[in-house]
Structure formats: C-alpha cells, structure tokens
Amino acid sequence: MFKRLAEKGPAIAITVDGKTVNAHAGDTVAAALLAAGIDHCRTTPVTGAPRAPYCLMGVCFDCLVTVDGVGSRQGCLIPVREGMKVETQLGRREAGR
Amino acid sequence: MAAETRDGDEFDVAVVGGGLVGVATAWGLSREGCRVVILDEGDRAVRASRGNFALVWVQSKGLGLAPYAGWTIRSSNAWRGFSDLLKQETGLDVAFQRPGGFHLCLSEKELEARANVLKRLHNQPGIVDYKTEILTHDQVKAMLPDIGPEVVGGSFCPLDGHVNSLRLFRTLHAALNARGVVYRPSHRVESITREGGEFRLTTTRGEVRAAKVALAAGNANMRLAPMVGLDCPMKPERGQIVVTERLRPFLNHPVVTLRQTDEGTVMIGDSKEESVDPTGLTIGVSATEAERAVRQFPLLANVNVVRTWSAIRVMTQDGFPIYDESQSHPGAFTVCCHSGVTLAANHALTIAPMIARGALDASLVAPFSARRFHVQAAG
Amino acid sequence: MTAAADLASSYELVVIGGGPAGLAAASLAARAGVSTALFDENPGVGGQIYRAITSTPVKDRAVLGEDYWDGAALADEAKASGALIVNGATVWSLDRQRLVGVSIGGKARVIEAGRVIIATGSQERPFPIPGWTLPGVMTVGAAQTVLKAQGLVVCERTVLAGSGPLLWLLAAQTLRAGGKIDAILDTTPRRNWLQAAVHLPDFALSPYFAKGLALLREVRARVPVHRVDRIEAVGADRVREVVFSSAGGTRRLPVDLLLLHQGVVPNVNLANAAGVTHVWNDRQLCFVPVLDADFGSSVPGIAVAGDGAGIAGGTAAAERGRIAAIAAVRALKPDAVVPDTQAIRQRLQREEMGRAFLDWLNRPADGFRMPEGETIACRCEEVTAQQVRETARMGCEGPNQMKAFLRCGMGPCQGRLCGLTVTELIAEERKATPDEVGYYRLRPPVKPITLAELASLPISEAERKAVER
Ligand SMILES: Cc1cc2nc3c(=O)[nH]c(=O)nc-3n(C[C@H](O)[C@@H](O)[C@H](O)COP(=O)(O)OP(=O)(O)OC[C@H]3O[C@@H](n4cnc5c(N)ncnc54)[C@H](O)[C@@H]3O)c2cc1C
Ligand SMILES: Cc1cc2nc3c(=O)[nH]c(=O)nc-3n(C[C@H](O)[C@H](O)[C@H](O)COP(=O)(O)OP(=O)(O)OC[C@H]3O[C@@H](n4cnc5c(N)ncnc54)[C@H](O)[C@@H]3O)c2cc1C
Ligand code: FES
Numbered sequence: 001m002f003k004r005l006a007e008k009g010p011a012i013a014i015t016v017d018g019k020t021v022n023a024h025a026g027d028t029v030a031a032a033l034l035a036a037g038i039d040h041c042r043t044t045p046v047t048g049a050p051r052a053p054y055c056l057m058g059v060c061f062d063c064l065v066t067v068d069g070v071g072s073r074q075g076c077l078i079p080v081r082e083g084m085k086v087e088t089q090l091g092r093r094e095a096g097r
Numbered sequence: 098m099a100a101e102t103r104d105g106d107e108f109d110v111a112v113v114g115g116g117l118v119g120v121a122t123a124w125g126l127s128r129e130g131c132r133v134v135i136l137d138e139g140d141r142a143v144r145a146s147r148g149n150f151a152l153v154w155v156q157s158k159g160l161g162l163a164p165y166a167g168w169t170i171r172s173s174n175a176w177r178g179f180s181d182l183l184k185q186e187t188g189l190d191v192a193f194q195r196p197g198g199f200h201l202c203l204s205e206k207e208l209e210a211r212a213n214v215l216k217r218l219h220n221q222p223g224i225v226d227y228k229t230e231i232l233t234h235d236q237v238k239a240m241l242p243d244i245g246p247e248v249v250g251g252s253f254c255p256l257d258g259h260v261n262s263l264r265l266f267r268t269l270h271a272a273l274n275a276r277g278v279v280y281r282p283s284h285r286v287e288s289i290t291r292e293g294g295e296f297r298l299t300t301t302r303g304e305v306r307a308a309k310v311a312l313a314a315g316n317a318n319m320r321l322a323p324m325v326g327l328d329c330p331m332k333p334e335r336g337q338i339v340v341t342e343r344l345r346p347f348l349n350h351p352v353v354t355l356r357q358t359d360e361g362t363v364m365i366g367d368s369k370e371e372s373v374d375p376t377g378l379t380i381g382v383s384a385t386e387a388e389r390a391v392r393q394f395p396l397l398a399n400v401n402v403v404r405t406w407s408a409i410r411v412m413t414q415d416g417f418p419i420y421d422e423s424q425s426h427p428g429a430f431t432v433c434c435h436s437g438v439t440l441a442a443n444h445a446l447t448i449a450p451m452i453a454r455g456a457l458d459a460s461l462v463a464p465f466s467a468r469r470f471h472v473q474a475a476g
Numbered sequence: 477m478t479a480a481a482d483l484a485s486s487y488e489l490v491v492i493g494g495g496p497a498g499l500a501a502a503s504l505a506a507r508a509g510v511s512t513a514l515f516d517e518n519p520g521v522g523g524q525i526y527r528a529i530t531s532t533p534v535k536d537r538a539v540l541g542e543d544y545w546d547g548a549a550l551a552d553e554a555k556a557s558g559a560l561i562v563n564g565a566t567v568w569s570l571d572r573q574r575l576v577g578v579s580i581g582g583k584a585r586v587i588e589a590g591r592v593i594i595a596t597g598s599q600e601r602p603f604p605i606p607g608w609t610l611p612g613v614m615t616v617g618a619a620q621t622v623l624k625a626q627g628l629v630v631c632e633r634t635v636l637a638g639s640g641p642l643l644w645l646l647a648a649q650t651l652r653a654g655g656k657i658d659a660i661l662d663t664t665p666r667r668n669w670l671q672a673a674v675h676l677p678d679f680a681l682s683p684y685f686a687k688g689l690a691l692l693r694e695v696r697a698r699v700p701v702h703r704v705d706r707i708e709a710v711g712a713d714r715v716r717e718v719v720f721s722s723a724g725g726t727r728r729l730p731v732d733l734l735l736l737h738q739g740v741v742p743n744v745n746l747a748n749a750a751g752v753t754h755v756w757n758d759r760q761l762c763f764v765p766v767l768d769a770d771f772g773s774s775v776p777g778i779a780v781a782g783d784g785a786g787i788a789g790g791t792a793a794a795e796r797g798r799i800a801a802i803a804a805v806r807a808l809k810p811d812a813v814v815p816d817t818q819a820i821r822q823r824l825q826r827e828e829m830g831r832a833f834l835d836w837l838n839r840p841a842d843g844f845r846m847p848e849g850e851t852i853a854c855r856c857e858e859v860t861a862q863q864v865r866e867t868a869r870m871g872c873e874g875p876n877q878m879k880a881f882l883r884c885g886m887g888p889c890q891g892r893l894c895g896l897t898v899t900e901l902i903a904e905e906r907k908a909t910p911d912e913v914g915y916y917r918l919r920p921p922v923k924p925i926t927l928a929e930l931a932s933l934p935i936s937e938a939e940r941k942a943v944e945r
Pocket of ligand 3: 030063064
C-alpha cells in the first residue's frame with residue numbers, strides 16, 4: 001500500500017502482537033503499522049468489524065490500539081519508541097488494560 | 098410523522114411534555130384506547146430524560162414520605178412486565194435488569210451515615226420493609242470482586258436494578274409512533290384554557306383541543322399547572338455525569354454512583370448542584386466523581402472518559418412525586434416526579450389507566466397530591 | 477519537553493492549535509510581550525498544511541512544493557518569539573470562563589487564560605459512501621500526512637475519489653515522489669460550474685488560479701480521470717475493489733487503497749463545547765462560528781482563527797491568526813506595539829478572493845453527503861443512514877434527540893465524522909434547513925482523557941460536597 005521514500009533516521013524496533021516490526025524515527029504508531037502493511041488495527045466494539053487508520057490526524061479514532069498495555073490509544077498521534085509493544089484491539093476494551 | 102398542526106385538531110388526551118414521564122403516560126393512555134397527542138419542545142430542549150443515570154432504584158426511597166417506598170417498589174416489580182410489553186410491540190430490548198444494587202462507602206464515617214439513613218427510613222410508620230443490608234468490605238468484595246481497598250463497605254438492596262434509559266426513551270417513542278399516537282415536537286404549550294367542556298392548548302405552532310390534559314412537562318409544570326387550577330411547586334437542581342468508552346463486562350450490579358450499561362460504557366454520577374443552567378459544567382464536580390470512581394474500582398483508572406454532561410433534574414419541592422387532578426378544571430392532571438425511569442412502569446400501567454378513566458385512585462396516589470404542600474404551609 | 481506539571485497556572489493568551497493560524501498568532505502575541513502558550517496535539521508544529529515542517533524526511537523540495545516550505549519561516553518565527561509551544565498537548569476542555577483543560581503525556585491540567593485563540597483548523601468532510609469504513613479506505617489527507625511526516629508514498633493499486641484542491645495536490649505530490657495512482661474518480665457535479673462561473677473573474681485574479689490549473693494539468697497528463705456520480709468500496713475484511721458509476725454505466729477497479737476526499741470543513745468541536753455560536757454556511761455546506769472582524773466569537777475573550785473560522789486556506793489562516801492576536805494584545809496590553817492591521821486585512825482579502833469560485837465548484841453532490849440505506853453515517857457507533865432517516869420520520873427533530881435515540885455521535889470521535897451527515901439527513905427528511913436542525917451539543921472532554929486524569933484535577937470543598945453525601 002505504502003512505500004518509504006527515504007530510509008530516514010535509525011530503525012526503531014517495536015512489536016505488533018508480538019511480532020517485531022521495524023519502524024523509523026518520526027513514525028507514529030499508525031504510520032508504522034501502515035508502512036508494515038498491517039491490514040487492520042482493531043475491531044469495533046459494536047459489530048466487531050475490522051478497522052484501520054482512516055484520517056491520520058486525530059479525528060476519526062479508527063487507529064485505536066493497545067500501546068504498552070494501555071488500551072484505546074490513538075495510534076496516529078503517538079510517536080514510536082524503541083521496544084514499544086503495540087497490540088491490535090479486539091472489540092471492547094478490557095477494564096484494567 | 099411530525100405533522101404540522103391544523104387548527105382545531107381534537108384528541109381525547111393532550112399530554113404536555115415528551116420526556117420519559119410524558120411518553121410513558123401517553124403509551125399507557127394509548128393502550129387504554131385513547132386518542133393521544135403529545136406536545137413537546139424541540140431538539141435543544143432541557144430534557145432530564147436525555148441525561149439521567151438510568152437506575153430503577155429502590156434503596157433509600159421513602160425517607161420523609163413512607164408511601165413513596167411502596168409506590169417505588171410497585172414500579173420496580175412492574176418493570177419486567179413493562180419491558181416485555183415494549184419488546185413485543187417494538188422488538189427493542191431496553192435491557193432491564195434487577196440484580197440488586199449497591200451503595201458503596203469510602204470511609205467509616207460514610208458507612209455510619211448510610212446505616213443511619215437506612216435505620217431512619219425503616220423506623221417510619223407504615224413503611225414497606227424492603228430488605229436493605231449493610232455489608233462489610235469482604236461481603237461486598239464477594240459480589241463485586243473489582244472493588245478497591247478503600248471501600249469499607251456499603252449497603253445492598255436486592256430490588257435495585259437498571260435499564261438502558263436512552264433506549265427506553267427511543268422505544269417508547271417508537272411504540273407510540275407505531276400506535277399512531279401523534280407526536281408534535283417544537284409545539285411548546287404557551288397557554289391552556291377550558292371552554293365548552295374541552296381544553297384548548299395554544300402552542301408555538303397553533304392550537305390543539307383535547308377532552309383531557311396530562312401535564313408532564315417536567316420542571317415547566319410549575320408554570321403550566323396554575324393554568325388548569327393545579328399547583329406544582331418545583332426546585333430544579335443540576336446533576337453531572339461522566340461516561341467512559343465501551344468496556345467488556347466487569348460489573349454485574351449497579352452501584353448508585355456507578356454502573357456499566359449493556360453497551361459497555363460506564364456511567365459515573367451523581368452530583369447535586371443548585372443550578373438551572375443545563376449548559377454549565379463544573380470540572381471539579383466531574384473530578385470528584387472520577388476520583389471516587391477510581392477509588393471504588395481502581396481498574397478503571399486508565400479507562401477513557403468520552404463525555405461528561407450536566408442535566409437538570411425534574412425535582413418537586415420536597416423531592417416526591419406529584420400526581421394530581423384538578424377540581425376547578427375537571428380532566429386536567431399532573432404527572433411529575435424525579436426518578437421518572439424507576440417510575441415509568443407505574444406511569445404507563447397505573448397512572449395512565451386512571452387518567453383514561455378520568456379520576457385518580459386515591460387509595461394509591463392520595464399521598465402524592467400537591468395539597469401536601471398547603472397542609473404543611475397551613476400547619 | 478514541557479510536562480503538564482511545568483505549566484504555569486495561567487497565561488495571558490492560550491493558543492490552541494499549531495498550524496499557520498496558531499503559529500502566527502502565538503508569535504505575534506509573544507513578541508508584543510504577552511505571556512503566550514500554544515498547545516498542539518501533534519508531535520510537531522505545522523498543523524495540516526505544514527505537517528512535520530521541522531522534521532519531514534522528504535528532502536526534495538519539489539515533491540511537497542514551495543507552498544509547503546513557506547511553513548518553515550512560520551515555525552522558526554514562532555520558536556524565536558518566546559511563546560511557550562507545547563506539542564503532544566491535547567486540549568480537551570474549554571469553557572466560557574476560559575479555563576483550558578489540557579493533557580500532556582497522560583497528565584491533565586486545567587489552566588486559566590486571559591484570552592483564547594482557537595486555531596484547531598479543519599478536518600476533511602465526512603464522505604459516507606458504502607464501504608467507507610473498510611480497511612484500505614482512507615482519506616486523501618491521511619495519505620498526505622504520512623507523505624509529509626513519514627515519507628510514505630502510496631504505490632500499487634491506488635484510486636483517489638472525490639473533489640477539491642487537496643485531492644489534486646496530493647495526486648501531484650504522490651506522482652512527484654514516484655508513487656503511483658491508478659485512477660481519479662472525480663465527483664464534482666457538472667452543474668457546479670454554472671454557479672461557480674460567476675466568480676471566475678475573481679478567481680482568475682487570485683493566487684490560486686495559476687497554481688490550480690498547473691496542478692490539474694500535471695495530474696491529468698499522467699492519471700486517467702473518470703467523472704462519477706456513485707462510488708462504492710467493496711470487500712469483506714478490507715477493500716478489494718471500487719465500483720463506480722456515471723451516466724455511461726458502471727465499472728469496477730481492483731484496489732489496495734481507496735483515498736477519499738470532498739473538501740475540508742471547520743473543526744468545530746472545541747468552539748462548540750465552549751459555547752461559541754455557529755451558523756450554517758450554505759456555500760461551504762458546514763457550520764462556521766459567528767465572528768466579528770477580529771475573529772472574536774460570541775463568547776467574550778475567545779477568538780477562532782484559521783480554517784476553523786470558515787475555510788480560506790493556509791495563507792489566509794496565518795493572516796487571520798495575526799488579526800486575532802492583535803485584538804488579544806490590544807485587550808491585554810493596550811500600550812504594546814503591534815503591526816498595522818490594515819496591511820494584514822488587505823493581504824487576507826486577496827487570499828480570500830478566489831474562495832467563492834472554489835467553494836461553488838467543489839460543493840459535493842447531495843448523494844455524497846446524504847447517504848441512503850445501509851451506508852454507515854456514524855462510524856463509531858455504526859449507525860446507518862436508514863436508521864437516521866427512519867428516526868427523523870418518527871418525529872425526531874434534531875441531532876441531540878437523534879443521539880439519545882441511536883447513539884450516533886456518542887463514540888470516541890464525538891461526532892466529528894457524522895455530525896454534518898446526521899444534520900443534513902434530518903434536514904432532508906424534515907424538509908428543513910440545516911440551520912433549523914442544528915448541530916450536536918458538544919461537551920468536554922472533546923478528546924478523551926483517562927478517568928485518573930480527570931480524578932487528578934483540583935477539587936474545591938463545594939465541588940466535593942456536591943458529590944459526597
Ligand atoms: C488532512 C489535511 C491536509 C491538508 N493539507 C493541506 C495542504 O497541503 N495545503 C493546503 O493549502 N491546505 C491543506 N489543508 C487545509 C488546511 O485547512 C489549511 O488551510 C491549513 O492547515 C489551515 O490552517 P489552520 O492553522 O487553520 O489549522 P491547521 O493547520 O489544521 O492546524 C490545526 C492544529 O490544531 C491542532 N489541534 C486540533 N484540535 C486540537 C486540540 N483539541 N488540542 C490540541 N491541538 C489541536 C491540530 O493538531 C493541528 O495541528 C489540509 C487540511 C487537512 C484537514
Ligand atoms: C443527572 C440525572 C440523573 C438521574 N438519574 C435517574 C435515575 O438513575 N433513575 C431515575 O429513575 N431517574 C433519574 N433521573 C430522573 C429522570 O431522568 C427524570 O425523572 C425524568 O426524566 C423526568 O422526565 P420528565 O418527562 O418529567 O422530564 P423531562 O425529561 O425534563 O421532559 C420534560 C419535557 O417537557 C417538555 N416541555 C417543557 N415545557 C413544555 C411546554 N410548555 N410545552 C410542551 N412541552 C414542554 C420538555 O421539552 C421536555 O421534553 C435523573 C435525572 C438527572 C437529571
Ligand atoms: S487515524 Fe483517525 S484518529 Fe488516528
């Protein structure tokens with residue numbers, strides 16, 4: 001879907017559902033997921049439909065993911081960090097996560 | 098369909114107000130075969146029915162007016178049947194549940210105060226004894242495993258329940274629509290007169306005529322009631338609610354200040370401020386509600402709040418319902434209360450048939466006449 | 477990095493949003509000696525037009541174009557101005573008393589502001605077609621954002637659909653960056669030309685005329701363009717093909733990515749929650765705040781500048797920010813030296829000149845704004861157009877009652893992606909104007925914060941008593 005123009009900055013390793021994904025400095029979580037070709041990042045709490053980032057500017061909330069154990073974070077606003085653990089969020093969030 | 102008013106429309110009953118009290122009553126009237134019109138305000142109206150906490154609640158009810166306890170229990174008991182009827186008519190499930198509910202205390206002082214309230218309540222003559230127990234931390238924990246260590250205990254009443262009150266509101270509107278009841282939004286009633294044995298209601302969009310009038314306009318009943326020889330003294334107050342994103346089910350019982358809806362969101366309340374500004378919102382009040390919620394259920398700390406809101410409670414001057422019929426204007430009734438969710442079953446299944454028959458049944462509702470205010474004033 | 481705890485308890489001026497409007501406003505005010513804080517939720521300044529201006533990996537200046545690089549001066553100026561600029565700072569509340577609720581790194585604060593300039597810009601207009609919630613369907617703006625900020629360019633089986641300048645800009649930028657676009661589905665209704673033509677002379681004089689033509693030519697030379705009046709994204713778990721039709725018949729194209737865009741509209745959430753009065757703008761088909769000549773709103777001390785005040789573009793946004801800042805400085809520090817507004821107003825006028833033409837030309841067709849049947853209107857709560865229409869026919873007159881009945885607008889996006897659709901659907905069913913129907917009444921937090929953050933805020937004795945009984 002997307003390719004990187006320039007391999008700018010050092011690679012940053014994050015995990016997505018346990019699998020290592022190479023992101024880059026300056027990536028947001030959502031951008032890193034798109035660059036890695038990941039299809040969807042969550043399923044909806046209402047019907048369980050798959051969703052992926054839509055607006056990338058913080059308005060649609062379709063990029064919600066679990067980041068380092070905390071659910072419902074807006075992936076398009078959060079810069080990646082080395083070792084960050086990203087998980088797709090299935091349906092409703094679990095309290096306490 | 099919200100048709101434009103033609104001058105001189107005639108109905109058996111005009112219900113003034115399309116909040117929960119109005120629509121529950123209108124639905125009951127329609128079941129009795131009445132031709133009903135509901136006159137309501139528009140989209141931006143102050144409507145407690147869009148902002149409430151959705152408990153069908155028994156514990157604490159009746160302190161100061163013992164018959165109110167019995168009246169509340171009657172509705173609580175009627176609720177299951179009421180929701181089944183609505184489901185049959187509309188296919189919509191309002192998610193009524195009565196698993197028993199809690200009042201949680203965060204200090205020994207709060208627990209003692211709680212025990213005192215219950216004692217005073219149950220010491221009243223003529224009170225129906227509904228079993229509300231005081232429980233210790235461990236006893237509460239056995240039923241609500243996610244409570245935090247700061248919860249010292251609480252009270253539990255097996256009759257307490259909750260419902261999806263917005264869906265209830267929609268379901269009643271849908272049922273009315275299907276029954277052909279005429280609903281007229283943006284028809285604010287300005288004046289009511291009685292001429293030639295019928296009522297004429299002048300609205301912002303024309304006149305409506307009806308043999309009977311049921312005033313269910315919430316706090317606005319205060320202004321409308323005197324037009325038909327009734328009295329409805331009100332003391333509105335503001336409540337604020339915090340609501341979270343949808344979560345997986347974690348809470349099987351409603352708590353008076355915190356409940357998980359069938360959709361998964363967690364609602365947190367319930368404040369009281371002396372204000373009638375429905376747009377105002379006090380952040381510190383939301384903060385207090387949030388702080389107590391996190392102490393009660395620490396697992397909620399990281400959960401996202403998606404909205405906070407304030408709503409104006411329909412509150413009579415002493416907090417108890419007012420059900421009245423006019424002596425000077427026969428056929429005019431008031432149906433007004435706080436706890437319009439809890440009492441919806443009564444309004445639909447008990448009050449509406451009385452209005453349809455043309456007289457309130459004193460054996461059930463005499464204690465709720467507004468005459469009580471005059472007795473007190475005179476005494 | 478500024479943390480929540482580092483913030484002062486009050487600032488003379490708080491600017492919300494770090495796009496051209498916010499940056500220009502904050503620099504001007506700070507230079508005039510006003511204590512100024514600017515909050516923006518993005519990791520860097522620049523807003524939408526100058527997204528990632530200080531960090532973009534796209535070094536070839538031709539790719540994003542010179543208009544983009546204009547932003548660097550604004551960002552530098554703001555940095556040098558002495559204003560406190562905080563990124564990663566989400567403003568979640570603003571009220572009539574100008575209390576600003578802000579969340580930084582998971583910690584919330586409420587601070588006081590003498591004056592507030594809301595510069596939260598625009599967002600793309602909802603584009604509710606069948607299948608628009610499927611993974612693989614994104615906005616044109618989203619593709620542009622990852623191009624600017626991360627240097628990601630679309631490749632393989634990409635189709636763009638819609639109308640408006642941004643669509644053509646992203647197409648050109650993509651091609652320059654070596655990306656590939658299979659087709660553009662142009663949804664501009666032909667009859668728009670009739671209404672727009674009257675304004676062509678003005679547009680011909682505006683700076684956008686020559687640029688716009690060049691852009692169209694650049695893209696059309698390399699990408700097939702189809703005029704369409706119906707589009708559907710099709711696929712089960714993700715979009716697999718796009719089906720489109722026009723008078724000439726129906727066609728399908730296999731896609732990996734379908735990028736939608738039909739213009740931008742003001743991002744009204746914060747201003748609406750603060751109680752700012754909005755009215756319907758029929759030319760731009762959106763709600764805009766009611767503002768005075770200095771961009772002051774109906775709420776004393778709160779101004780709205782930039783595209784949030786009505787769409788006029790990035791250069792105009794900066795000029796509007798300056799005018800609003802001058803008014804703020806004059807109110808706060810009557811003796812401070814400020815630039816002459818006359819010159820700024822003239823530049824602004826020049827910028828706004830071609831707007832009528834662009835607005836009329838790019839007005840999206842009814843069918844792309846007011847969907848039918850099972851098409852989703854509210855993405856968060858998955859409410860369909862049909863449900864909204866039926867409920868309106870039942871007598872539900874406006875979006876607030878609709879929200880209570882159907883939950884549309886109750887999800888985390890707070891109605892940003894359904895508000896206009898729901899209002900227009902109700903208006904169509906009621907045969908009323910969108911102004912009569914109105915908009916959602918928004919409440920804080922306009923962006924979610926955690927319960928713990930809310931719990932951490934200061935509480936007065938009276939506020940505690942209102943809850944503890
Ligand atoms: C996705 C997108 C891409 C665009 N690209 C271009 C382009 O390439 N060229 C062009 O000419 N026009 C573009 N536009 C049009 C845009 O509206 C510009 O005219 C310009 O960016 C407007 O400037 P502004 O200062 O009003 O707001 P913006 O530039 O939109 O800046 C608003 C800022 O406010 C921030 N913000 C919003 N809400 C909050 C909050 N609650 N708390 C904290 N911060 C907040 C946002 O993160 C953003 O950085 C684009 C619009 C969009 C929506
Ligand atoms: C914060 C809060 C929490 C609550 N929690 C609970 C709870 O947990 N359980 C419970 O049982 N109850 C609860 N309640 C109370 C419950 O919501 C109300 O008792 C109930 O909604 C009242 O319904 P109503 O129809 O009387 O009033 P409203 O919903 O206020 O409706 C009154 C209607 O009358 C209309 N109207 C006014 N004037 C006119 C006029 N002149 N002409 C025509 N129409 C007019 C208004 O537009 C409105 O539609 C709560 C209330 C609040 C505010
Ligand atoms: S992708 Fe829309 S909010 Fe992140």
